[in-house]
Amino acid sequence: MIEQLPEGKSIGWMQAPPQWIFTHTVRFMGIVRVVIQDGEGFILIKKGTPLVYYFKHGRIELRGRAALDYFKSHPIIEFNLCKYTPEEFTEALKICNFEERVEGLPPNPDQTPEQDSPFEGDLPASPAPPVSETPPAAEAPPAIPAVSSISPAPMPSPVSQAPAVEAEEEAPELPEESHGEAAEEPVTEEYPELRYPSEGQEVPPAVVLDEPDMKIIGQMKRLNGIVAISVFNDDRNILLMGDVAIEPLLRIARTMLETTRKIDPLLDWGSFVHMTLQIPEGNVIIAPYHENYLCILTTRTINIGHIRRILRDLQQNSNGMTLI
Amino acid sequence: MLKETLNKFLILNGVQAAVVIQENGEIIESMKSAITINKDVQAALSIIMLDSKVTAGQFGNASLSTVFIEFTDYMVILGPLIEEFFLVVIAKSTANIGQITYEMKKNQDAIVAQL
Numbered sequence: 001m002i003e004q005l006p007e008g009k010s011i012g013w014m015q016a017p018p019q020w021i022f023t024h025t026v027r028f029m030g031i032v033r034v035v036i037q038d039g040e041g042f043i044l045i046k047k048g049t050p051l052v053y054y055f056k057h058g059r060i061e062l063r064g065r066a067a068l069d070y071f072k073s074h075p076i077i078e079f080n081l082c083k084y085t086p087e088e089f090t091e092a093l094k095i096c097n098f099e100e101r102v103e104g105l106p107p108n109p110d111q112t113p114e115q116d117s118p119f120e121g122d123l124p125a126s127p128a129p130p131v132s133e134t135p136p137a138a139e140a141p142p143a144i145p146a147v148s149s150i151s152p153a154p155m156p157s158p159v160s161q162a163p164a165v166e167a168e169e170e171a172p173e174l175p176e177e178s179h180g181e182a183a184e185e186p187v188t189e190e191y192p193e194l195r196y197p198s199e200g201q202e203v204p205p206a207v208v209l210d211e212p213d214m215k216i217i218g219q220m221k222r223l224n225g226i227v228a229i230s231v232f233n234d235d236r237n238i239l240l241m242g243d244v245a246i247e248p249l250l251r252i253a254r255t256m257l258e259t260t261r262k263i264d265p266l267l268d269w270g271s272f273v274h275m276t277l278q279i280p281e282g283n284v285i286i287a288p289y290h291e292n293y294l295c296i297l298t299t300r301t302i303n304i305g306h307i308r309r310i311l312r313d314l315q316q317n318s319n320g321m322t323l324i
Numbered sequence: 325m326l327k328e329t330l331n332k333f334l335i336l337n338g339v340q341a342a343v344v345i346q347e348n349g350e351i352i353e354s355m356k357s358a359i360t361i362n363k364d365v366q367a368a369l370s371i372i373m374l375d376s377k378v379t380a381g382q383f384g385n386a387s388l389s390t391v392f393i394e395f396t397d398y399m400v401i402l403g404p405l406i407e408e409f410f411l412v413v414i415a416k417s418t419a420n421i422g423q424i425t426y427e428m429k430k431n432q433d434a435i436v437a438q439l
Contacts, residue, residue, distance in 0.1 A: 256375075270396030274392070281383060305422050
C-alpha cells in the first residue's frame with residue numbers, strides 16, 4: 001500500500017515523540033512517513049486530524065489503532081513529513097479505501113474509539129503483537145520489537161549530512177527542515193528514564209515548539225559542521241535533528257547542565273549563555289533556549305565564534321528569526 | 325617566567341585574567357587585570373575542571389581539549405596542561421574566543437615547561 005501512495009513534497013526527516021506529530025500538524029495536509037527499524041508506515045493527516053494509521057514490518061501489518069499504539073510505544077520515532085496537494089490527499093485516501101470505510105481515529109489519539117479498528121484484526125493490548133497477517137497463519141511472523149537495543153555510542157560520530165530539503169513556503173506548523181537518515185531507535189535498558197511512559201505512569205506535560213523555534217533550529221542544523229541539535233529539558237528530549245543516538249548525547253548534555261547549575265551561584269558574571277566542551281572528536285554545546293535547553297553536537301572544525309554569536313542572538317532576541 | 329607567559333594573554337582584547345590552577349582550585353600563578361578571583365570563583369573553576377574531565381570521559385574516555393563557559397558579562401576558557409593543572413583565561417564576553425584559544429595552544433608547551 002505504501003508504495004502506491006503519492007510521494008508528496010518532503011518537508012524533512014526528523015525524530016520526535018509521536019505526540020509531536022499531533023500537536024504540530026494543525027495546518028498540515030499530507031503523509032507522515034514513519035520508519036521504525038526495518039518497518040515502515042504512515043499517518044495520513046488532514047489539518048491536524050489523523051485519518052489513517054498504518055505500519056508494516058515484514059509480513060505484519062498494523063492498521064488503525066494498533067498502528068497508532070505501536071507508534072506511541074516508542075518514545076521517539078523517526079518520520080518524514082510530506083505535504084500533499086488536495087488531489088494527492090484524495091488519491092491517498094482512495095488507496096487506503098478511506099471513502100468506503102470509516103477507518104479514521106479521533107483527532108486526539110488518546111481517545112479510544114468505540115468501535116474496533118476498521119482494519120482487520122483485533123486491537124492489541126500491547127503494541128507489539130500483530131493485528132493482521134498477510135501470509136497464511138501457519139508461518140509465525142517475527143515479533144516487532146518494541147524498542148531496539150543498540151549500545152550507546154561513546155561519541156555520536158559526525159556523519160555526512162543529507163542535502164538540504166527545499167524551502168517550504170507553507171506548512172507553517174512544521175519544521176522547515178530537518179535532515180537525512182536518523183539514528184536507529186536508541187532506547188536501551190541503560191536509560192530507562194528516557195522510555196516513553198507506559199500507561200499508568202505520569203506523563204510529563206507536552207512541550208510544543210513554535211514555528212519560529214523550528215525554523216531557527218532548522219537553520220542552525222544546516223550550518224556546516226553541525227552534526228545534531230537537540231532541544232531538551234529536565235524531563236525529556238523534545239526534539240532531535242541529526243543522525244545520532246539521543247540518549248548518550250542527552251546524558252552528556254545533562255551532566256554539563258548540572259555543572260553550570262553548580263557554578264552559577266558562585267559566579268556573578270551575568271546569565272548563562274553557553275557551555276562548550278571540546279574534545280578531539282568535536283564539540284558539545286549546551287545553551288538555554290526559552291525554558292528549555294539546546295544541545296548542539298558539532299565537528300571539531302566548526303567556527304565556535306559563529307555559534308557563540310548565534311546563541312547570544314537567540315537569547316537576546318527570543319523572537320528573532322534571521323540569525324544565521 | 326610563568327608570569328611573563330601569562331602576561332601575554334592580558335594584552336589580548338578583553339582578557340581579564342590568565343591563571344594556572346590545579347583541579348582543587350589552588351592557584352599556582354595568575355595575572356589579572358581589573359578582576360578578582362575569590363574563593364567562589366576558585367570553587368567554580370574547580371567544579372568545571374573536575375566535572376568536565378568526567379563528562380569528556382563519557383565520550384569513550386576522550387581527552388578533554390578545552391572548555392568554554394560563557395555568561396553575559398564574562399566567559400572562562402579552560403585548557404588542560406598536564407596532570408591536574410589547567411590554564412584558565414577569564415575574559416569579557418566581547419573578547420575574541422578564537423584569538424584566545426590560539427594563544428592558549430601556542431603557549432601551552434611553554435607553560436608546562438615552566439611548571
